[in-house]
Amino acid sequence: MKKWMIALFAAMTFSLAAHAAIEVYEFDTLQQEEQFKELGHTLRCPKCQNNTIADSNAELAQDLRHKVYEMTKDGKSKDEIVDYMIDRYGNFVTYNPPFTLATSILWLGPLGVVLLGFGLIIIRSRKAKQVDVDDKWDQDKEQRLKALLDEENDGDKQ
CATH class of the missing domain: 1.10.8.640 (Cytochrome C biogenesis protein)
Incomplete structure (x- = not known):
């Protein structure tokens, strides 16, 4: 009790x-x-x-x-x-603040970061596709490559 x-x-x-x-x-x-x-x-x-x-x-x-x-x-x-x-x-x-000069960074900042990122991606991809005239493959480079391969192959036979 x-x-x-x-x-x-x-x-x-x-x-x-x-x-x-x-x-x-x-x-x-x-x-x-x-x-x-x-x-x-x-x-x-x-x-x-x-x-x-x-x-x-x-x-x-x-x-x-x-x-x-x-x-x-x-x-x-x-x-x-x-x-x-x-x-x-x-x-x-308030959960939905108005668009003012003080809050413009909050509203536009993420959009700016995304646009900047895509811009950098596009610029880097275009630079990678460009090939300089000096980097073209020519007959001289082809002969040097064959000479190196022949040397390597001769070294394997010994």
């Missing part, structure tokens, strides 16, 4: 801790709830960098979720909330 009481006490203790970790947000309309969920899955946690604010357990992500909740309850639109987050945390907070 004592074991059952300890197990029940442990289960109750762990269930209270699990209940405290769940955030519950109440909304006036279904549209506000959908907007909150969408923003939670589209805004990036500045601390975690690869998680959305909905997926992250960092304190900063919790603060951002709470701010999105407050702004949604106040009737702010999705664009207004995203603009507020960009003003505060920069373009990094």
